[in-house]
Each structure stands twice: as structure tokens, then as C-alpha cells.
Amino acid sequence: MGPSFRAGIGITLDKCERLSILLPSAICSKLRSPPERQDPILMKVTLPLTLPALLLALALPVFAGQPAFEPSSAWEQRLRKRAPQKAPATPAKARKVLAFSLATGYKHWCIPHTEAVVRVIGETSGAFETVATTDIEQFRPEALAQYDAVIMNNTCPHGKDRDTFRDVLINKVDEFGAAYKELPLPEREALATLLYRSLVDYVSGGGGLVLLHGGITSFNHSDEFSGIVGGSFHFHPPQQDVVLQPVNPEHPLLKPFDGKPFTHHDEPYLFNRAYPKLNFHPLLEMDLGKLKPNKRVAKLPDLPRYVAWIKRHEKGRVFFCSPSHNAQSFDQPALLAFILGGIQYAVGDLACADEPLSEQK
Secondary structure: OOOOOEEEEEEEHHHHHHHOOOOOHHHHHHHOOOOOOOOOOOOEEEEEEEHHHHHHHHOOOOOOOOOOOOOOHHHHHHHHHHOOOOOOOOOOOOOEEEEEOOOOOOOOOOHHHHHHHHHHHHHHHOOOEEEEEOOHHHHOHHHHOOOOEEEEEOOOOOOOOOEHHHHHHHHOHHHHOHHHOOOOHHHHHHHHHHHHHHHHHHHHOOOEEEEEHHHHHOEOOOHHHHHHHOOEEEEOOOOEEEEEEEOOOOOHHHHHHOOOOEEEEEOOOEEEOOHHHOOOEEEEEEOHHHOOOOHHHHOOOOOOOEEEEEEEEOOEEEEEEOOOOOHHHHHOHHHHHHHHHHHHHHHOOOOOOOOOHHHOO
């Protein structure tokens, strides 16, 4: 059938709400428009869809190249119903976190959704307040001092330096750093260094650092940063169903999974640089045996492959969570509760075992 083919298909209102995470609001509004025919039980809507729209609906859950877009109000309402209503730990004081969501390189489509997750789980649980930004000025020492943790939300940099601050100030200044463009290059280089050192000093001095999915790539060519956070992004095989096993089901951060594997559709992230030292406390392990055959994966050193962990760095605390590239993963309440617990660990409210695997007997 050619591209002009049109199909009348039945879509329940519940299905429409689930698709609203992916479809532009204009399409979703049509899906919610007064039905031509209604089933009194299913409230089924029958309407014509072009073949591309039909394929879009059937393409769940893979949207690897989808540009970032704002989540719908229906999606956020559904998120609030699934979000934890109580924090796993009582905050020692009012907490405030900085959610930084600037991607100067690859832009994950789920960036706005992940930012919403952070904001909503903080609100529903009462664990913390979220300040969302794409402004690198927030990384000056005096600005960072007001936050209990910094959350790097899919902050993937450009390929040259793999350094978010250098991208804004130097490599992609025309696109991301218009306010700095007239500064002499030495001043911009000095500022990039200052902001990076400010973040490192912030964590060393007791601040929390949370890296969500692509956030681990923020300074991906830095051996120092790799050591601080536990590793650097290496590569990932194609998106597929990924089975993650809680390393210790009794660990406070892993209780949301009830000792059961967590399966979702994601990029199976793999790591290098500091990773082989296993200088972190692992939380979720990826079952490589359940991945689709991949020659590059087959050549990897024989190491356990973790995709979430916590670790100390001097006085500070780091939480890394690879799930997820796809906002559909956030439909699972266990993942929302896990991320909330990790953030509470990073801000210093949730005490738990965090000794590195390399030191465990």
C-alpha cells in the first residue's frame, strides 16, 4: 500500500493518553476530540490516521532520533500518580537541587521528561525543591553554594573536547554562548576551567552530584572526572530490551524493585576509563547474556557491567543512573522511587552502604 493509504483504527482514550508522551499535542488533541463512534464500555474512538501516524503509534517504545519535546500535561498527570508520595528518608532540612539540562552535543529526546521526573518526585515526596536551568553561570562557586546537589540531566557535550563548559564558551559559542562571544578567547578558556573546577570543588567539599543517563558524558575525556563519578561513557549497542538485576535487593536504594529484575527498553550503556577499577558501590547490573549479539560487546574485558551506582568522593556523594534514554521507562514506579532514593543519598539524607566494590571482601 502506498503512502496515501489511510486506515480507520480504534484507539481507546487510555491508549491516547499513553501515546501523548510521544505525539505532538496537536495530534493528541485530535485523538481526544469528540468521537465519531463510542463504545459504551471502552469509549473507543474510531478515526482515520495516515500511515506515517499509524507507524508512529506502533513504533513504541523506540524513538532514538526523536528531537526533545515537552511532555504533555496528561503525561505529567500520569507521572504524578506513579511518583512516590513519601520520601524513603526524612530530609534533615529543606533541600534544593539544581537540575542542569543543557546538551551541546547529542540531544536526548527525553531531556524535558527527565527534568519533569526530578521536579515531580521532589514535589510529591517533599524531599527537595528543584531549580531547572541551562545556564552555566549556575556553576560559579557562589551560585553552587545554595544547592544540596547538582543533577546533570543528559548533558551530552560535543565530540571535540567532550566538555560541556568548553562547548558553551569556545567550541559552540555561536550556538550556546552568545553572551560570552565578545570575550577574548583566553578569558573564555579561563572561565571554562573555573566552572569545571568549581563543580569538582563543590563535590569534594560535600555537595551531591547526580548523573542521569547521558549526564555521565559531561566531561567524558577527563580522567579526573571519570575517577570522581566512577567511569566514562564508552559506547552502547542498539536500543533493545535491557534486563537489570538489583545487586543487593536488601540495599535501601534497591528496595523499590522487590528483588526482581527491572526490564525496560534502553541504550545498554558501557563504560571505560575509571570503570575497570570498580571504585563505586554497584546497584544495578546489566545481564550481557540477554543482549542481542554484538561483536564490540564480545571483545570487552570480562567485567561485571553495572549501569547504576553510588560512590563517595572526598566529602561528597555521587549517584549515577543510566536508565533511561526513553521516557516510557518512567511509567514504572520502581524506577521513580529508585531515582528519588539516589537523589536523597546525594544530598545527604539517606544513609546507606556505599563502600566501593574494589574494597568489598
